[in-house]
Amino acid sequence: MGGWVGKIARINLSTRNITVQDLPKEIAVSYLGGRGFGARILYDEVGPEIEPFSPDNLIILATGPLNGSKAPSSSRFSITTKSPLTGTILDSNCGGKTGIRLKDAGYDMLIISGKAARPVWLLVDETGIKINDAENIWGQDVNVTNNNLLAQVANPQTASVACIGPAGENLVLFASIMSDKSKAVGRGGVGAVMGSKNLKAIVTSGTSKGVAADPENLEFIVYEARKVIKQSPITSIGLPTYGTSALVRVMDMMGAFPSFNFSECGFEHINDISGETLKERLLVKQSACWGCPIGCKRETKTTRGAGEGPEYESLWALGPNCGIHDLETIAEANYLCNRLGLDTMSTGVTISCAMELTKRGIVDGIKFGDYQSLLTMIEDIAYRRYQGDALAEGSLRSAQKYGAPEFAMQVKGLELPAYEPRAMGVQGLAFATSNRGGCHLRGNMLGPELLGVPKIVDHSGASGTVGLLIYHQHLSAAIDSLGFCKFGGFAVGDELLARLMTAITGTEFVPQNLHAAGERIWNLERLYNLREGFTNKDDTLPKRLMEEPLKSGVAKGRVVNLAPQLEEYYRYRGWNTDGVPKKEKLKLLGLEA
Amino acid sequence: MLEEFQRIGRDLFLSGLVSSHGGNMSVRMGDRILITHRGSQLGQITAEDVVETGLYDNDSNIMLASSETPVHRTIYLQTAGLAIVHAHPKVAVALSLIEEEIVPIDNEGSYLLHKVPVISSEIASGTAMAGIVAESLQKYKITMVRGHGCFAIGQVLEEAYQWVSCLEESCLVIYYSRTLGGQTKEFRKNADQYKKW
Numbered sequence: 001m002g003g004w005v006g007k008i009a010r011i012n013l014s015t016r017n018i019t020v021q022d023l024p025k026e027i028a029v030s031y032l033g034g035r036g037f038g039a040r041i042l043y044d045e046v047g048p049e050i051e052p053f054s055p056d057n058l059i060i061l062a063t064g065p066l067n068g069s070k071a072p073s074s075s076r077f078s079i080t081t082k083s084p085l086t087g088t089i090l091d092s093n094c095g096g097k098t099g100i101r102l103k104d105a106g107y108d109m110l111i112i113s114g115k116a117a118r119p120v121w122l123l124v125d126e127t128g129i130k131i132n133d134a135e136n137i138w139g140q141d142v143n144v145t146n147n148n149l150l151a152q153v154a155n156p157q158t159a160s161v162a163c164i165g166p167a168g169e170n171l172v173l174f175a176s177i178m179s180d181k182s183k184a185v186g187r188g189g190v191g192a193v194m195g196s197k198n199l200k201a202i203v204t205s206g207t208s209k210g211v212a213a214d215p216e217n218l219e220f221i222v223y224e225a226r227k228v229i230k231q232s233p234i235t236s237i238g239l240p241t242y243g244t245s246a247l248v249r250v251m252d253m254m255g256a257f258p259s260f261n262f263s264e265c266g267f268e269h270i271n272d273i274s275g276e277t278l279k280e281r282l283l284v285k286q287s288a289c290w291g292c293p294i295g296c297k298r299e300t301k302t303t304r305g306a307g308e309g310p311e312y313e314s315l316w317a318l319g320p321n322c323g324i325h326d327l328e329t330i331a332e333a334n335y336l337c338n339r340l341g342l343d344t345m346s347t348g349v350t351i352s353c354a355m356e357l358t359k360r361g362i363v364d365g366i367k368f369g370d371y372q373s374l375l376t377m378i379e380d381i382a383y384r385r386y387q388g389d390a391l392a393e394g395s396l397r398s399a400q401k402y403g404a405p406e407f408a409m410q411v412k413g414l415e416l417p418a419y420e421p422r423a424m425g426v427q428g429l430a431f432a433t434s435n436r437g438g439c440h441l442r443g444n445m446l447g448p449e450l451l452g453v454p455k456i457v458d459h460s461g462a463s464g465t466v467g468l469l470i471y472h473q474h475l476s477a478a479i480d481s482l483g484f485c486k487f488g489g490f491a492v493g494d495e496l497l498a499r500l501m502t503a504i505t506g507t508e509f510v511p512q513n514l515h516a517a518g519e520r521i522w523n524l525e526r527l528y529n530l531r532e533g534f535t536n537k538d539d540t541l542p543k544r545l546m547e548e549p550l551k552s553g554v555a556k557g558r559v560v561n562l563a564p565q566l567e568e569y570y571r572y573r574g575w576n577t578d579g580v581p582k583k584e585k586l587k588l589l590g591l592e593a
Numbered sequence: 594m595l596e597e598f599q600r601i602g603r604d605l606f607l608s609g610l611v612s613s614h615g616g617n618m619s620v621r622m623g624d625r626i627l628i629t630h631r632g633s634q635l636g637q638i639t640a641e642d643v644v645e646t647g648l649y650d651n652d653s654n655i656m657l658a659s660s661e662t663p664v665h666r667t668i669y670l671q672t673a674g675l676a677i678v679h680a681h682p683k684v685a686v687a688l689s690l691i692e693e694e695i696v697p698i699d700n701e702g703s704y705l706l707h708k709v710p711v712i713s714s715e716i717a718s719g720t721a722m723a724g725i726v727a728e729s730l731q732k733y734k735i736t737m738v739r740g741h742g743c744f745a746i747g748q749v750l751e752e753a754y755q756w757v758s759c760l761e762e763s764c765l766v767i768y769y770s771r772t773l774g775g776q777t778k779e780f781r782k783n784a785d786q787y788k789k790w
Contacts, residue, residue, distance in 0.1 A: 448748070455749050467623055471673075512671060512731055515673040572622045
């Protein structure tokens with residue numbers, strides 16, 4: 001099977017039992033890989049009776065068929081689990097080399113269950129899988145752990161470390177897993193689930209590259225894919241030159257840049273934190289994920305530290321959303337989150353919620369703009385100290401504790417990203433219906449509503465773009481399953497992806513196959529959440545976004561009118577008015593019980 | 594959405610890609626579709642000219658919808674398209690009468706379309722034609738029906754319209770270059786691969 005290795009490893013940390021099984025081809029073709037594999041297995045094996053921190057919850061580390069191939073921008077691997085932050089199905093992915101090295105070692109996927117009696121780390125290489133003692137590295141930060149483990153493997157050049165930091169060990173509900181030090185499997189608390197299993201790290205190592213089914217055709221398709229990446233000003237100029245923070249000024253100009261915990265729109269000090277300023281003041285060099293011609297990563301340094309980033313979302317969450325415009329502090333907060341293994345977005349939005357509670361006199365804590373306390377608060381969260389212990393539960397639980405959940409800017413418990421939905425047409429609907437909670441990567445309308453990819457569409461909130469959102473939700477699910485990067489997706493469309501799949505796997509794919517797989521995955525994730533007890537009432541937004549008109553910007557006066565969009569969304573999806581997929585729809589997708 | 598239909602319909606007519614009552618357009622919204630009224634003038638679309646009906650099932654609105662609705666439905670069911678433009682670009686139609694496939698030789702056509710298949714069907718709205726058009730659009734953004742016109746798919750109407758416009762321009766370049774005579778000079782790397790697209 002070109003594209004897929006054809007092997008799955010199951011590791012039970014309680015019993016230390018390791019088994020290897022074949023990957024069925026029909027599962028590979030129907031669910032593609034990554035997120036799709038994770039959804040299928042979690043649905044089949046982790047029911048409502050299993051709590052996120054139960055040993056019976058799974059960590060599913062899955063690769064995609066494009067990982068390790070010549071396809072550009074295709075190093076992303078995925079981790080799926082039941083989220084401790086949201087209780088929903090959760091997958092999170094990143095562009096570190098962990099997935100590629102896993103395939104090189106001979107596996108498409110690791111399914112990890114159980115709980116080790118003492119801290120352990122896993123070594124997965126071409127000779128097999130070993131469970132190693134990790135007591136000497138428990139408590140170490142991500143960078144130290146990474147260096148320590150690479151020093152212990154035979155061939156560090158072909159190895160990759162995915163590990164947790166202190167935040168994961170302390171079960172912070174939004175702890176991340178960091179691959180190759182700085183690439184975050186960030187969202188939803190995947191790191192906390194790893195910590196709950198006493199699993200400090202997974203080291204993957206290998207050199208065995210798969211062979212494409214049609215190498216000659218692949219050469220041409222890859223050439224064409226790289227050509228469209230080179231042609232697009234987004235992927236050939238904006239992202240390479242300024243990184244993802246190129247969006248800072250663009251979003252501010254479009255009136256869609258939230259600040260101060262979404263209580264304001266736009267930011268007075270926008271030029272202090274823009275992509276241009278970051279390039280001028282902090283950039284050391286541009287870098288890229290494995291095999292990516294875009295190179296949106298930034299290696300940066302401040303007067304007190306160095307590291308990777310900050311990305312647009314991190315910069316916003318730890319900066320303007322907290323009323324902070326000191327770029328060095330924001331960058332150092334980002335480095336610190338990475339070292340401690342914290343999701344920068346949830347960290348920032350949880351702190352901004354706490355800041356708003358302070359402003360409103362509900363608590364006596366950290367204040368908007370207090371950049372000097374930001375780093376201390378981040379450490380307090382990771383180590384669950386003082387107010388940080390409450391914040392380690394995420395914005396919703398911590399705001400509920402103080403009787404003010406309406407100031408938690410989240411959906412289903414997952415903190416929102418840096419897009420003001422009141423200034424966009426159906427971005428609010430995208431957040432409300434995202435299966436993992438408030439997320440921009442499950443069908444982002446940034447392309448069609450603001451950047452004009454493929455074409456600019458009406459973003460006044462008028463009817464008509466709900467169908468386009470559904471399309472993007474399916475395509476996102478497919479992209480996450482292939483191992484492709486969404487930034488590459490600004491240039492490389494479904495047609496090229498399908499042709500890449502055909503050349504790599506030898507199975508003929510057309511765009512519709514990718515969308516059908518995406519729809520299957522989306523509906524399966526929905527079924528999972530419904531089985532967990534979520535209902536259409538959870539497809540909602542923070543009250544502020546639906547009731548408080550924007551005070552400024554081009555969308556001044558607007559709120560999200562969610563109810564009619566949601567009604568239209570359910571209808572267009574073939575779901576009933578309660579948001580439950582109809583039998584006919586499930587039958588079409590091969591998901592009938 | 595009505596404005597989108599009006600804008601694209603008017604441009605299709607004014608750029609000569611459809612005649613007064615020719616062509617049709619639709620948009621898929623999940624399991625529903627919006628399609629132009631049977632016999633409507635694309636250059637003069639009003640609210641009554643855009644009809645909603647089911648993707649899988651008929652309802653009474655089918656009496657109002659374009660006679661090519663079954664083709665649109667089949668395309669939506671078999672492709673990733675979210676919008677369809679059906680037009681009658683003159684030079685492309687002429688070229689379809691003498692070619693088995695249209696391979697653009699200009700830079701933009703090569704870059705955006707690579708290759709456009711030509712299929713044969715005498716009946717404009719038949720089930721057989723629907724099947725072969727949809728099958729072709731599984732792999733290609735735009736397909737010519739010999740002597741008839743083209744079907745293009747996109748995420749939005751504007752994108753599908755772009756493929757139609759691009760195809761007609763590429764066909765004009767082919768026509769002009771043949772009319773001028775002489776040997777065309779190749780400028781594309783992997784030029785021979787475009788025919789295999």
